Amino acid sequence: MRLSELTGCLPFYVMKGPESDPEIVKVCHHHQDVEPGSLFTAIKGEKSDGRFYIEKAIEKGAAAVLSDTEYDLSVPLIMVKQPRHALAYIANHFYDYPSFGLNVIGVTGTNGKTTVTHMVHGVLESAGIKTGIIGTLYMKQGDRIKKSENTTPDSLLLQQTLAEFRDEGSRAAVLEASSHGLSQGRMYGCDVDIAILTNLTQDHLDYHETMEHYKCAKTLLFSQLGHTHVKNAPKFAVLNHDDPFSKEVATATSAHIITYGITSEADVYAKNIHSYSETTSFTICTPSGETDVELRFAGMFNVYNALAAAAVGFVKRIPTGVIAKGLESVSGVPGRFEIVKHNGPYTVIVDYAHTPDSLKNILQAAGEMKPNKLITVIGCGGDRDRAKRPIMAKIACEFADYAVFTSDNPRSEDPKKILRDMEKGVQGNSYISLVDRRAAIKYALKSAEAGDIIIIAGKGHEKYQLINKEKIPFDDKSVAESILNEMLIEDV
Incomplete structure (x- = not known):
């Protein structure tokens, strides 16, 4: 389209x-x-300046x-404040407003976004x-x-991807909406x-600085649903009834509210x-x-995730039996309580848990599996919220019965300093600190006995470690498999 047509969506600009x-023929912001x-949009980012x-x-x-x-x-030169x-307006116009041709479901919250979208x-x-997914793992249709x-x-990229979904026959798109x-x-x-709101607990305070600012960011998804009640296009807010933050969100949206939770006070709830x-x-x-369902997931937190998805099914008038079938079709999400297959007498699980609440959830879920001993490998990211490290x-x-503290993504920080911050939260002999993540995983696996569960937490699906400005290849699941194979050879 012509430049004049493209800029027609902007209410104010100066042409020089x-x-x-x-x-x-193309809109881009990377040279x-x-x-x-x-059309090159020159934007100042966190790491570089397009200008x-x-x-x-x-x-x-x-x-x-x-x-x-x-x-x-x-x-x-189009000058804007x-x-x-302006880029969001232009991208939307250039791709012919793709979200208006799809049923878009946005998922926000501290934990559970990836699992809920799936x-x-x-x-x-x-x-x-037919539905596309946009989130942490990939953009998939x-x-x-x-x-x-x-x-x-x-x-x-969001508008481009939604346009691809629309043009290739999707009728819906479900996406993760991060606070950033x-x-x-x-x-x-x-x-x-x-x-959809999953929950809200401490995270990203390095960016948002305070919990109030973090809450405000999450609330934007619901306040931006709009205030007009269109007969044939109603908006819905699906809120976790058991999370206190839902009450604040409920006051920030004019959309129809559907709640989910474990108790019958919620609109969609679980029993038995x-x-x-x-x-x-x-x-x-x-x-x-009502309908019975058997998830291929463990943990109470996944019951909540399933209820959030079921609430969407209810909103879309999908029969309860079909909702159950859809939930049962999800076999697992990479890096989310993912069991590492091996022939040993103990269980090894990789999980993305990198917040206090998510770590607590997966350890409680593992505890419900009645292990002989529960061992966890955990680290904290560098250049991120220091306050959560001792927590x-x-x-x-x-x-857990025993913890192995190690590096996560240290980035520009000294990993030993990160471990010292973590150690401030504990006393006694219930942990060991090992800077090298592979060595930490190996220590945990070699310490395991029959009936134990080892949780390798923090990185989940990630295939790398961020050390200084380098991305070093590192995959918790692959590393664990490699060590387990080495141990098997040693035992022969």
Whole structure:
């Protein structure tokens, strides 16, 4: 489309430079992605400043530039006060408002977002609703998978992906809405139909600084559902009745509210809950009926995740039996309470738990499996919330029989310093600290006896360690498998 048509979606801007109206074939904000006919949006990010690459973008063929700073350029310059907002408007317009052609379900909360999106996907697909997923693990539609750099993509990639979903026949999209993504406006212009809250506990205070700011970021998903009640396009807020933060969220949205929880006070609730080593069975109760379900997941926290997905099914008028079938179709989520297959007499589980609440949840779930001894390997990220480090360590020692503290993603911090912060939360002989993560995993596995459970927590699906500015290949599951194979050879 022509530049004038593309900028027509912006209410305020100033045009500088040559008076021309070039054809725009692409919108991008990384100069490496520029090709002839592109609109280059120069945005200042946390790690780099796109304004430094304007000339390079023009050299590669950019037909126009969008920025908040005035330059003397050889191509048209669109000047705006808030380039991130402008990019969201432009991306939405360029891809012809894709979210309005899909039923979009956004999931936010400290824990459970990835699992809930997969469970919602299972429910909708079982009902014959082709659905795409956008989140921490990937952007996926059917068998087509694209790598995900952020839990919530930037506004340009988000609109592009939603457009691909729409154009390839999807009728719905379920996406993870992170607090970073919400506060940075990555979802501006996205027409969300159903917003889900999993829970809220301490996390990301290195970025948000206070819990109040963190809460405000999460609340944005619900306040942005809109205040108009359109007859044929109702909006819904699906809230965890058992989480106190839901009361605050309820006052921030004008959408229809559906609650879920363990008690019958919720609209969608569970009863007859029975936990096993790798599964959980219970009865889902909704205003339209009840159904029994057997999840291929362990832990009470996964009952909550399933109830959130069931509430979406109820909102979409999906029969309870189909909801159960959809939940039972989800066989597992990479790095979420994922059991490492091996021939040893003990159980090894990899999990993404990296917050106090999520660590407590997985250790409690493992405890319900009645292990002989529960051992956990846990670290804390560098350049992140230092306040949670002693809390994480205390939980590890309180809910496990023995803890091995180690490196997570130390980034620019000294990993020994991170371990010292963790050690402030515990006393006694209930832990050991080993900087090298592989050595820590090996120590835990070699310490295990028949009937034990070893939880390797913190990184889950991640395939790397961030050390200084390098991404070092490291996969907890693969490392554990390698060590277990080595131990098997040693025993022969």
